[in-house]
Amino acid sequence: MVLNSKAPEGPLAEKWDKHKFNVKLVNPANKRKYDVIVVGTGLAGAAAAASLAELGYNVKAFTYHDSPRRAHSIAAQGGINAAKNYQNDGDSVFRLFYDTIKGGDYRAREANVYRLAQVSVNIIDQCVAQGVPFAREYGGLLANRSFGGAQVSRTFYARGQTGQQLLLGAYSALSRQIAYGKVKMYTRSEMLDVVVVDGQARGIITRNLVTGEVQTHAAHAVVLATGGYGNVFYLSTNAMYCNATAAWRAHKKGAYFANPCFTQIHPTCIPVSGDYQSKLTLMSESLRNDGRVWVPKTVALAERVRKGELKPQDIQEDDRDYFLERKYPAFGNLVPRDVASRNAKQMCDEGRGVGSSGLAVYLDFADVIKRTSAEAVSQKYGNLFEMYEKITDENPYQMPMRIYPAVHYTMGGLWVDYNLQTTVPGLYATGECNFSDHGANRLGASALMQGLADGYFVIPYTIGDYLAATPPKPVTTDHPAFAEAKAGVQARVEQLLSIKGNRTPDEFHKKLGHLMWEYCGMARNAEGLKYAKAEIAKLRKEFWQDVKVVGSGEEMNQALEKAGRVADFIELGELMVDDALDRNESCGGHFREEYATEDGEAMRRDDEYAYVAAWEYMGENQPERLNKEELVFENVKLTQRSYK
Amino acid sequence: MAGSNPNAKPMNLTLKVWRQPNRQTEGSIVDYQVKDISPDMSFLEMLDVLNEDLLHKGQDPVAFDHDCREGICGSCDLFINGRSHGPEKGTTTCQLHMRKFSDGDTITIEPWRANAFPVNKDLSVDRSAFDRIIQAGGYVSVNTGGAPDGNEIPIPKEISDRAFEAATCIGCGACVAACKNASAMLFVSAKVSQLALLPQGQVEAKTRVENMVAQMDIEGFGACSNIGSCAAECPVGISLENIAILNREFLTAKATSNNLA
Numbered sequence: 001m002v003l004n005s006k007a008p009e010g011p012l013a014e015k016w017d018k019h020k021f022n023v024k025l026v027n028p029a030n031k032r033k034y035d036v037i038v039v040g041t042g043l044a045g046a047a048a049a050a051s052l053a054e055l056g057y058n059v060k061a062f063t064y065h066d067s068p069r070r071a072h073s074i075a076a077q078g079g080i081n082a083a084k085n086y087q088n089d090g091d092s093v094f095r096l097f098y099d100t101i102k103g104g105d106y107r108a109r110e111a112n113v114y115r116l117a118q119v120s121v122n123i124i125d126q127c128v129a130q131g132v133p134f135a136r137e138y139g140g141l142l143a144n145r146s147f148g149g150a151q152v153s154r155t156f157y158a159r160g161q162t163g164q165q166l167l168l169g170a171y172s173a174l175s176r177q178i179a180y181g182k183v184k185m186y187t188r189s190e191m192l193d194v195v196v197v198d199g200q201a202r203g204i205i206t207r208n209l210v211t212g213e214v215q216t217h218a219a220h221a222v223v224l225a226t227g228g229y230g231n232v233f234y235l236s237t238n239a240m241y242c243n244a245t246a247a248w249r250a251h252k253k254g255a256y257f258a259n260p261c262f263t264q265i266h267p268t269c270i271p272v273s274g275d276y277q278s279k280l281t282l283m284s285e286s287l288r289n290d291g292r293v294w295v296p297k298t299v300a301l302a303e304r305v306r307k308g309e310l311k312p313q314d315i316q317e318d319d320r321d322y323f324l325e326r327k328y329p330a331f332g333n334l335v336p337r338d339v340a341s342r343n344a345k346q347m348c349d350e351g352r353g354v355g356s357s358g359l360a361v362y363l364d365f366a367d368v369i370k371r372t373s374a375e376a377v378s379q380k381y382g383n384l385f386e387m388y389e390k391i392t393d394e395n396p397y398q399m400p401m402r403i404y405p406a407v408h409y410t411m412g413g414l415w416v417d418y419n420l421q422t423t424v425p426g427l428y429a430t431g432e433c434n435f436s437d438h439g440a441n442r443l444g445a446s447a448l449m450q451g452l453a454d455g456y457f458v459i460p461y462t463i464g465d466y467l468a469a470t471p472p473k474p475v476t477t478d479h480p481a482f483a484e485a486k487a488g489v490q491a492r493v494e495q496l497l498s499i500k501g502n503r504t505p506d507e508f509h510k511k512l513g514h515l516m517w518e519y520c521g522m523a524r525n526a527e528g529l530k531y532a533k534a535e536i537a538k539l540r541k542e543f544w545q546d547v548k549v550v551g552s553g554e555e556m557n558q559a560l561e562k563a564g565r566v567a568d569f570i571e572l573g574e575l576m577v578d579d580a581l582d583r584n585e586s587c588g589g590h591f592r593e594e595y596a597t598e599d600g601e602a603m604r605r606d607d608e609y610a611y612v613a614a615w616e617y618m619g620e621n622q623p624e625r626l627n628k629e630e631l632v633f634e635n636v637k638l639t640q641r642s643y644k
Numbered sequence: 645m646a647g648s649n650p651n652a653k654p655m656n657l658t659l660k661v662w663r664q665p666n667r668q669t670e671g672s673i674v675d676y677q678v679k680d681i682s683p684d685m686s687f688l689e690m691l692d693v694l695n696e697d698l699l700h701k702g703q704d705p706v707a708f709d710h711d712c713r714e715g716i717c718g719s720c721d722l723f724i725n726g727r728s729h730g731p732e733k734g735t736t737t738c739q740l741h742m743r744k745f746s747d748g749d750t751i752t753i754e755p756w757r758a759n760a761f762p763v764n765k766d767l768s769v770d771r772s773a774f775d776r777i778i779q780a781g782g783y784v785s786v787n788t789g790g791a792p793d794g795n796e797i798p799i800p801k802e803i804s805d806r807a808f809e810a811a812t813c814i815g816c817g818a819c820v821a822a823c824k825n826a827s828a829m830l831f832v833s834a835k836v837s838q839l840a841l842l843p844q845g846q847v848e849a850k851t852r853v854e855n856m857v858a859q860m861d862i863e864g865f866g867a868c869s870n871i872g873s874c875a876a877e878c879p880v881g882i883s884l885e886n887i888a889i890l891n892r893e894f895l896t897a898k899a900t901s902n903n904l905a
Contacts, residue, residue, distance in 0.1 A: 050788070066709065075714055122791075126788060128794040129786045130844070131784045134794075135808075136805075138801050139798065159808065161716065171778070173786075175783055239711040387714065390715075457789075550699060555666065556764055556768065559695075
């Protein structure tokens with residue numbers, strides 16, 4: 001299949017306006033004749049469900065949580081970018097576009113990214129109107145802060161809880177439409193398959209997580225807003241329930257999966273403390289505005305720190321290596337995430353890591369506390385410091401934080417065209433669940449921007465183009481494809497329950513996570529990837545012979561839920577490895593050790609790899625087929641990223 | 645491993661856990677032993693250990709609500725030794741660490757107890773009543789598009805900060821569980837105050853408070869008796885002041901109502 005991005009022709013700045021004029025419209029009286037399913041109620045899903053309902057469509061929204069307010073968007077800390085140029089520091093739509101393309105290491109589609117930068121300004125306006133309490137200056141106007149990969153201050157925030165406030169804004173808009181009866185909300189309902197009728201997405205199969213009932217739902221179009229797949233790695237900053245199942249089932253029904261190996265490792269997370277660890281906690285990138293990253297200059301000193309003979313405060317200024325400031329004087333501690341993570345790993349690999357495991361570097365606030373005050377620091381980062389202390393039992397006002405990189409975000413996802421439609425007509429993917437805007441590395445404060453852009457300002461326009469061409473006849477679940485998909489879901493539940501093996505879903509998940517982190521994590525090479533591929537295939541086989549789940553499918557059964565998700569993670573993990581093997585270059589979060597410059601920076605190979613790798617499912621136990629969308633850059637010059 | 649306190653000794657604990665197969669069936673407390681619990685574990689990681697052990701023995705693991713495990717999603721909802729989210733002030737269950745307990749302790753773990761929060765299974769409860777209260781009016785009625793420039797609505801920093809404080813409610817229900825009347829006043833007041841403080845919320849201020857309070861009563865939450873255990877047990881420090889704001893807003897609305905519904 002030839003991948004057509006459907007990006008409009010014409011000058012970059014005019015594409016979106018032109019496209020909005022050219023797409024077909026559904027007349028206001030006809031909108032109520034169309035049903036749209038939205039799966040997931042995080043920023044992208046809640047914003048889409050509310051906005052589509054406001055337009056007049058009948059929306060059915062689904063979440064596996066007990067409430068739409070719990071989606072993991074809520075945990076985003078630092079902020080949301082927008083090209084408002086309120087700071088008078090030279091920001092513009094084009095600069096945000098440029099920073100995002102460059103930050104993504106030139107592996108994103110220009111037209112999408114420009115549109116994202118354009119609508120970023122509308123997002124802030126919308127959220128303010130909803131009553132989102134963004135941080136403000138004493139004059140009453142909105143405040144900004146800086147984030148990595150940018151030299152302007154364009155990040156809007158609500159202390160360290162920006163995601164929470166934005167999600168509660170979208171949740172309030174969604175709640176209003178639920179009250180009006182325009183959105184029918186299904187909570188504790190997990191999507192387990194997409195129903196495709198005559199080549200078009202026509203509904204979904206869900207399982208009620210309290211009663212176990214498997215249900216069918218029909219609609220004229222289906223929008224997935226189901227988040228990323230970082231939990232393939234077992235340990236990540238994602239919430240415990242975050243999973244790839246909805247996206248993976250869509251993939252198996254014909255939606256191509258793009259750039260699965262593009263995963264983001266966030267540099268500033270609280271290090272692992274033990275085998276029992278269930279998740280990792282992020283310390284916001286905004287901390288790098290004021291915190292200074294360092295390790296001891298020598299291995300000998302680092303060893304004494306690890307043994308507990310020396311405290312960080314005992315190490316003299318001259319004996320510290322502020323490695324990011326040293327290597328990247330222009331951006332200093334605010335280099336993009338992939339660069340910061342790789343450098344931290346390099347320091348630890350050299351034997352200069354701290355903490356008793358040696359897998360940590362310091363993030364030190366002593367300077368800013370001296371320059372301003374502990375109160376001033378608390379105003380900015382209070383809740384983060386408290387969270388750090390609760391988890392580690394150490395006070396970051398007195399001791400530098402210990403941080404280490406952890407899996408945080410996935411740039412890859414379902415392939416979508418400019419309309420956010422997947423390769424299955426009528427099936428859309430929004431937010432982190434698609435691959436579209438961040439290339440090989442996402443800049444800080446851009447995930448919230450993309451989720452809300454897709455939900456509030458893109459899908460409400462583009463879905464009309466598809467629906468206008470669909471007859472406004474009622475849709476039902478009568479077609480045999482529904483019964484077939486439902487039977488498939490039920491059979492899989494039964495199969496998981498019938499294996500009665502010896503290993504728990506968590507044990508398989510941990511094993512998978514370990515393989516992915518070791519061989520498909522911060523640094524990858526062909527040999528390791530090939531090894532991982534074989535091991536994952538083995539693991540998949542073992543899973544279906546030896547997984548242990550008790551109880552029945554007709555009740556609340558959290559181990560059963562987990563088992564289904566782990567089965568999908570294993571298959572996706574294999575595809576991630578395939579993708580990482582195919583991409584014989586380093587770019588953004590994908591660092592292949594064979595392709596590095598002399599000073600250890602990522603070496604892209606634009607001649608051969610300036611494409612989106614869109615993988616096509618070919619059936620059980622068949623290798624997936626690679627389809628390529630060539631990336632064309634007409635508005636930026638491809639250069640080796642330099643933050644020096 | 646790089647625990648923050650390498651000298652801390654592992655603990656053995658007795659757990660008394662509420663088990664209830666589903667809403668229709670009566671539940672009871674069941675005793676379990678857990679061994680070698682690291683003080684650096686979170687409370688939920690300790691329950692993970694118990695559940696892995698139960699699963700290995702072929703027994704049904706304990707169902708409980710949880711997700712982000714960083715104190716922000718509001719999913720976790722355990723009543724530990726008679727307190728919402730356990731002994732540590734200003735902390736959700738997921739952020740409670742086992743270093744707050746001692747070797748040999750007996751820990752009682754129950755679900756939130758309130759008529760408006762029926763049990764799904766074991767420790768998991770249904771808090772959809774909170775969603776319905778928000779649906780009754782916890783929003784500003786603005787459609788997507790057409791909002792004025794963000795800086796056209798200047799808001800004094802002190803007001804914005806207070807609205808933010810109220811808006812940080814995570815909707816966990818600890819306030820309801822802590823209240824002897826199972827009142828939801830702190831939850832409702834947090835949303836009412838956030839929007840009452842902000843200019844964007846003024847237009848609908850009266851109908852909002854009336855409708856949200858009416859829905860709160862329909863859901864079967866109890867009355868507020870101003871004892872303040874809600875605020876004392878709130879993991880994110882939602883202030884009792886919000887209840888005062890709610891009462892003022894409610895009285896003003898009732899006295900000058902333009903709610904035609």
